[in-house]
Amino acid sequence: MEQQSIVVQESTTDDNELQELLRALIKKGISELRPTLDKHAIRYVTAEEAWNVDSAHAKNTIRTLEERGLLKPEPIGRALTCPKCGSPEVHSKYACPKCMSQNVEFTELLEHTKCGDIGARASFTKGSLLTCPRCNTILTNKSVDYRVIGNFFQCEKCGHRFDKPDVLHICQNCGTTSSYQEAKYIRIFSYKIADETLKDFQKELPILKNVKKALVDNGFKVQLQAKITGSSGVQCPFDVLAEKNAVRLVIDISTTGDKNDIIALLAKKVDVSPTEAIMIDLSNLDALASLGKVFGIVVFKTPIGQNLPDGFQSFLASLNPKDKMRKTAIPGGG
Numbered sequence: 001m002e003q004q005s006i007v008v009q010e011s012t013t014d015d016n017e018l019q020e021l022l023r024a025l026i027k028k029g030i031s032e033l034r035p036t037l038d039k040h041a042i043r044y045v046t047a048e049e050a051w052n053v054d055s056a057h058a059k060n061t062i063r064t065l066e067e068r069g070l071l072k073p074e075p076i077g078r079a080l081t082c083p084k085c086g087s088p089e090v091h092s093k094y095a096c097p098k099c100m101s102q103n104v105e106f107t108e109l110l111e112h113t114k115c116g117d118i119g120a121r122a123s124f125t126k127g128s129l130l131t132c133p134r135c136n137t138i139l140t141n142k143s144v145d146y147r148v149i150g151n152f153f154q155c156e157k158c159g160h161r162f163d164k165p166d167v168l169h170i171c172q173n174c175g176t177t178s179s180y181q182e183a184k185y186i187r188i189f190s191y192k193i194a195d196e197t198l199k200d201f202q203k204e205l206p207i208l209k210n211v212k213k214a215l216v217d218n219g220f221k222v223q224l225q226a227k228i229t230g231s232s233g234v235q236c237p238f239d240v241l242a243e244k245n246a247v248r249l250v251i252d253i254s255t256t257g258d259k260n261d262i263i264a265l266l267a268k269k270v271d272v273s274p275t276e277a278i279m280i281d282l283s284n285l286d287a288l289a290s291l292g293k294v295f296g297i298v299v300f301k302t303p304i305g306q307n308l309p310d311g312f313q314s315f316l317a318s319l320n321p322k323d324k325m326r327k328t329a330i331p332g333g334g
Contacts (some may be wrong), residue, residue, distance in 0.1 A: 015068075021061060022070060022193060024050045026201050029284055029303075031256045033062065033071070033191040037079060037088040039173050042188060062191055070197050073189040080169060081184045087173035090183065094165035096155035103156040104165055111149050112139065120154060198255055207280065208239065210308045211251065215242045218316045220249070230271030238268070247319055250274045257283025259291060266295045275319070280309055 025031070025047070033044045040055075047058040065071040079088045093102045108121045110130075117134035124130045130139040130146065139145040152161050169183040170176075208224060215222045226241035228250070240251035250272065254261035262279050269277040278298045281288045292299035300309035 031193050035188050039089045071191040075187050076190050079188050082171035083182050084176040085174040089172040090169045093168050095168050097166045098160040099158045101157035104153050108148050109150040220244045228272045232271050236268040248274045249276050251278040253280045255282045257285035262288050262291050
């Protein structure tokens with residue numbers, strides 16, 4: 001796989017260090033590293049800032065995490081880069097294939113229908129009007145007074161006419177000029193933390209322990225990473241299962257704010273019919289809160305570093321343990 005944007009160097013980073021680097025991303029709510037193209041390089045700025053390292057170090061670390069299966073690359077396009085310094089800030093210009101001057105113009109070849117004179121549009125242009133240079137007739141109606149019979153490039157330096165110009169790529173960082181054969185046209189990637197890795201880290205999140213403690217303090221029996229067999233016969237996994245008398249709470253955590261997280265919780269809610277289905281959203285986005293209202297799922301929007309979701313204690317206090325387990329509302333039914 002072509003990944004020229006990241007240079008491989010011998011890595012001495014051990015597994016514990018790699019785990020800590022991933023934790024640093026997840027704690028900041030970062031689940032995907034997307035490239036930034038600046039004058040000097042293709043960079044992964046969010047990784048540089050989270051790890052407090054330079055661009056080269058960040059890219060080498062990303063490569064190591066990819067090799068260990070902890071980050072998954074996704075190609076998102078290509079970038080034209082300088083063959084000398086690697087800068088993606090490369091401007092392209094047309095050049096005359098005869099004298100290599102960059103002062104070339106694309107123009108149309110016109111024919112005056114009546115007198116048959118043929119020439120470049122510039123030779124027919126006088127002020128804002130088109131005028132035949134041979135007979136001085138003003139041409140107003142295309143396809144009646146004149147027609148376009150072709151187009152071409154013309155060099156303003158040597159006068160040479162040609163159909164296709166040479167293309168030059170000029171690096172804005174080091175000034176190197178390269179042809180299309182010399183310039184590098186490389187794939188660029190975003191890198192996502194693997195789903196299984198995110199789930200593993202979720203188990204270690206302090207907020208899970210604090211949610212469990214709050215539930216236990218309110219008299220609930222709590223299981224982390226629990227599974228319930230639903231009416232379909234399928235085992236439904238939840239990050240937290242809490243039960244007290246007739247009240248059953250199922251809780252999932254979303255670190256990314258992906259709408260598929262709450263859709264998955266909805267499907268499990270329909271299958272197991274809990275008293276309440278709860279989503280703790282650590283992404284700092286708004287999408288899940290809106291969907292929660294539609295799906296009948298309680299959403300707590302909580303920063304990753306927070307110990308307990310705002311309003312969670314009052315929510316638990318509002319529950320009546322004598323209530324019978326309620327059937328899941330139909331989506332859209334409130």
